Amino acid sequence: MEIIVILIVAIATYLTRLMPILLKERIDFEKWGDFLSSSSTAIISSLFIISFINQAELKDLPIGIFSLIAVFLTFVRWKNLGLSVISGVIAYFFISLAFKFTL
Amino acid sequence: MIRKGVIYGIPIALGYFPVAVTFGLTALAMGMNEINTVLASMLIFAGSAQFALATLIKLPINATIIPILLNLRHLIYGCIISKRIEIRRPFLTSFGLTDEVFALSFKGKDEKFVWGLALIAYIAWVSGTVVGVLGGSFIISNEFLYRSLVFAFPALFFVLLLSSKDWASTFIGAFIALTLGALGYSSLSILLSGIITPLIVRWLSWKL
Numbered sequence: 001m002e003i004i005v006i007l008i009v010a011i012a013t014y015l016t017r018l019m020p021i022l023l024k025e026r027i028d029f030e031k032w033g034d035f036l037s038s039s040s041t042a043i044i045s046s047l048f049i050i051s052f053i054n055q056a057e058l059k060d061l062p063i064g065i066f067s068l069i070a071v072f073l074t075f076v077r078w079k080n081l082g083l084s085v086i087s088g089v090i091a092y093f094f095i096s097l098a099f100k101f102t103l
Numbered sequence: 104m105i106r107k108g109v110i111y112g113i114p115i116a117l118g119y120f121p122v123a124v125t126f127g128l129t130a131l132a133m134g135m136n137e138i139n140t141v142l143a144s145m146l147i148f149a150g151s152a153q154f155a156l157a158t159l160i161k162l163p164i165n166a167t168i169i170p171i172l173l174n175l176r177h178l179i180y181g182c183i184i185s186k187r188i189e190i191r192r193p194f195l196t197s198f199g200l201t202d203e204v205f206a207l208s209f210k211g212k213d214e215k216f217v218w219g220l221a222l223i224a225y226i227a228w229v230s231g232t233v234v235g236v237l238g239g240s241f242i243i244s245n246e247f248l249y250r251s252l253v254f255a256f257p258a259l260f261f262v263l264l265l266s267s268k269d270w271a272s273t274f275i276g277a278f279i280a281l282t283l284g285a286l287g288y289s290s291l292s293i294l295l296s297g298i299i300t301p302l303i304v305r306w307l308s309w310k311l
Contacts, residue, residue, distance in 0.1 A: 001163050002135060002136070002139045002160060003139055003142070004163075005156065005160070005163050005166050005167050006139060006142055006143045006146060006147065006156070007146070008167050008171075009143075009147055009152060009156055009166075009167060009170045009171060010143075010146035010147045012170075012171040012174065013147050013148070013149050013152060013170070013171070013174045013177070014197065014198060016171075016174045016175060016177040016178050016181070017177045017180065017181055017197040017198065017200045018181065018193060018194065018197040018198075019178070019181065020177075020178050020179075020180075020181030020182040020185060021181045021184070021185040021190055021193040021196070021197055022193055024181075024182060024185045024186065032178070033179050034301070034304075034305070035301040035305075036175045036176055036178060036179060036301075037176060037179065037269065037272075038269060038271075038272040038300055038301035038304045038305075039172065039175065039176075039272075039297045039298070039300065039301045040172075040173060040175065040176040040267075040297075041264070041267045041269040041272035041273055041276065041300075042272045042273070042275060042276030042279070042296045042297055042299075042300030042301070043155075043169065043172055043173050043276065043293060043296060043297040044151060044173070044260050044263050044264055044267070044276075045260075045264055045272065045273045045274075045276030045277045045280065045296070046276050046277065046279065046280035046292055046293040046296040046297070047151075047154075047155055047158070047169075047256075047260045047293060048257055048260035048261055048264060048277070049276075049277050049280035049281055049284065050158075050280055050284055050289045050292065050293060051158055051256035051257045051260060052257035052261075053284060053289075054289070055250070055253045055254055055256065055257060060250075064254065064257070067254060067258070068257070068258070068261055071258045071261055071262060072261075072265070075262050075265055080114075080117070080118050081118045081122065081203075081259075081262050081263075081266075082117065082118035082119060082120065082121040082122045083118070083121070084258065084262045085121065085122055085125060085255050085258045085259050085262060086121045086122075086125070088254060088255070088257075088258030088261075089125065089251050089252060089254055089255050089258065090251070092250065092251040092254040093247055093248065093251035096247050096250060096251065097247060100247075
C-alpha cells in the first residue's frame with residue numbers, strides 16, 4: 001500500500017509542476033493563485049498544529065515551546081530552513097535531558 | 104549555464120541535506136521501510152509533501168490527498184516560470200521545480216540554469232535521505248533522540264509558516280486544526296482547513 005501512495009503522490013506532484021508549463025496558453029492558473037496560496041498555507045498551519053500536539057504528551061508541551069523559540073531565533077538569524085529545523089531538533093534533545101534531570 | 108545553476112544551488116543543497124537526513128530517520132520512525140523512504144525522495148522530491156506523507160502514512164487516503172493538496176501551489180510556479188523563461192524540455196525542467204529551486208530560478212535566464220539548481224538540490228535530497236535511512240535503526244532506539252527527531256515535523260512546518268507570511272490563512276487554518284483536533288478529527292481538520300480557509304479569507308476580504 002505504501003508504494004502505491006508514494007507513486008500516486010509522485011505522479012500528482014510531477015503533474016502539478018508539468019501541467020501549467022504544457023497548458024500555459026490554455027488555462028489561466030493565475031486566477032486561482034490566491035485560493036491555492038491560501039490553501040497551501042492553511043494546510044501547513046494545520047500540519048504544524050497536529051504534528052506539534054501529537055509529537056508529545058501534555059507535560060512535554062514546555063519542551064516543544066522552548067524548542068520552537070530556538071527554531072524561530074535560528075530562522076530569524078540565518079534564514080536557512082535546514083539549519084532552523086536541525087537547531088529545533090537539537091534544542092528539543094537537550095531541553096528534554098535538562099527537564100529529565102532537573103524535575 | 105548548468106554549472107552556474109549548480110553553484111547558485113549550493114545554499115539549497117546545504118539546507119536540503121540535513122532536512123533529508125531527518126526525513127530518512129523520521130520516516131523510519133513513522134513506520135515506513137528503508138526502500139520506500141528512499142523511493143519517496145527519488146520520485147516525489149518535495150519536502151513538505153514527503154513529511155506530510157510520512158506523518159499520515161498509517162492513513163493511506165489522507166497520506167495521498169494531503170501531499171497532493173500541499174503541492175497544488177506548484178501550479179503557480181509552473182505558470183510563472185513558463186512565462187519568464189523559454190522552456191524547451193518541460194518534462195525534464197518541471198521535475199525539479201521545488202519551492203527553493205523556483206525561488207532561485209529568478210537569478211538565471213534560461214532553463215539550463217534551472218536544471219543546475221535542481222540537480223544539486225536533488226543530489227542533496229536523495230543522498231541525505233540515504234544517510235538518514237542508514238543511520239536510522241540505531242538512532243530511533245533512543246527515546247530522547249526519537250522524540251527530538253519527530254520534532255522535526257512541527258519545526259519544518261513552523262519554518263514554512265514563518266516564510267509564508269500569510270497570517271490570515273495561518274491563523275484560520277490553525278484554528279480549524281485545533282478545534283477539530285480537540286474533537287478527535289485530526290486528519291479531517293487538515294483537509295478541511297485547506298478547503299475552507301481560502302473561502303473564509305476571501306469572505307473576510309469582501310467584508311473588511
